[in-house]
Amino acid sequence: MSSAAVVQKLVQRAKQAEEIIAQLKAQIENVKQVAAISVSKPEEKRLREENEKLKVKIDTLKTALIMCEIKNGVKQVPIPTKKLKMEPAGGDSASQPETKTAEVKPQVAKETKPKQEKKGKQEDANKKKGDADSGKGKKKDAAADADRPIDISRLDLRVGKIVGVKKHPDADSLYVEDVDLGEGQTRTIVSGLVKHVPIEEMQDRLAVFMCNLKAAKMRGILSQGMIMCASCPEKVEILLPPPxxxxxxxxxxxxYKGEPDALLNPKKKIWETIKPDLQTDGDKVAAYKGSQLFIDGKGPVVAPTRANTQIS
Structure with missing residues (x-):
């Protein structure tokens, strides 16, 4: 056999060997994948369970960290949320068809003028009737509120952000705060916290506010609500909303879930009746008659350090 034939035969056998090796590698890879899937399923389940436990632990540590930071004077900055810009239901004004205005002849205008006057009188009558019905509705609501039991569901407690704060020009112990409560405009709230909370800790912080107190002047400035605090002779602490x-x-x-009064009637002494039963519990959670205060889906309202302390 010539040397050229021998070389050709060796080359063919080498190609066959390479093909066999490639097939074996593919089979080995398939076996590895099957084995990996059978092993990874129970491991994946175990990791998921551990992940859930870690999430709970992290949330607990976050709350503890926030309390420690506030205690040590670290300012808390809330994470901003995106507000979606809603388009009008009718769509873009550019897509609306143009309306042609017909030319009105003088005699038609004369004929329609009495009708327009009659329509205006009818609208005035309807408006007066609506105002009267609204007045009756308000009286009914007030009567319904008067019949309700006096408990914490009567208070309008909401989270607000202090977006501006300064000392009262005529009172050394008072702050004047601009508070955003999600109403489209800020409220002015006057608080006697100068001796208890540094002004830099007041700025840009979230707190809980009572929003349906009757507005009252404090040294010449109208206060439109009250910031809620755990208060005792030794210390006053602003209550913390949950993370x-x-x-x-x-x-x-x-x-005690229910709709709050639109405005507390000062003559009924509703706040004065509720206040003695409003305090932090042994875990520093704000509570009314032992029922903890909370925000749906987010957690309880707490004091940084004060347990079993009056809230006002």
Missing amino acids: GAQIGDRVFAKD
Whole structure:
């Protein structure tokens, strides 16, 4: 056999060997994948369970960290949320068809003028009737509020952000705060916290506010609400909303859900009746008659350090 034939035969056998090796590698890879899937399923389940436990632990540590930071004077800055810009239901004004205005002849205008006057009188009559019905509705609502039991569900407690703060020009112990409560405009709230909370800790912080107190002047400035604090002779602490709380979030007591009064009637002494039963519990959670205050889906309202302390 010539040397050329021998070389050709060797080349063919080498190609066959390479093909066999490639097939074996593919088979080995398939076996590895099957084995990996059978092993990874229970491992994946175990990792998921551990992940859920870690999430709970992280949330607990976050709350503890926030409390420690506030205690040590670290300012808390809430994470901004995106507000979606809603388009009008009718769509873009450019897409609306143009309306042609017909030329009105003088005699037609004369004929329609009495009708227009009659229509205006009818609208005035309807408006007066609507105002009267609205007045009756308000009286009914006030009567319904008067018949309700006096408990914390009567208070409008909401999360707000202090967007501006300064000392009262005529009172050394008072702050004047501009508070965003998600109403489209800020409220002015006057608080006697100068001796208890540094002004830099007041700026840009979230807190819980009572929003349906009757507005009252404090040394010449109208206050439109009250910031809620755990208060005792030794110390006054601003209550902390839970992590993730947003401006405008409502605060409830677990066992006393209900719609608050639009405005508390000072003559009924509603706040004065509720106040003695409003305090932090042994875990520093704000509570009314033992029922903890919370925001749905976010957690309880707490004091940084004060347990079993009056809230006002």
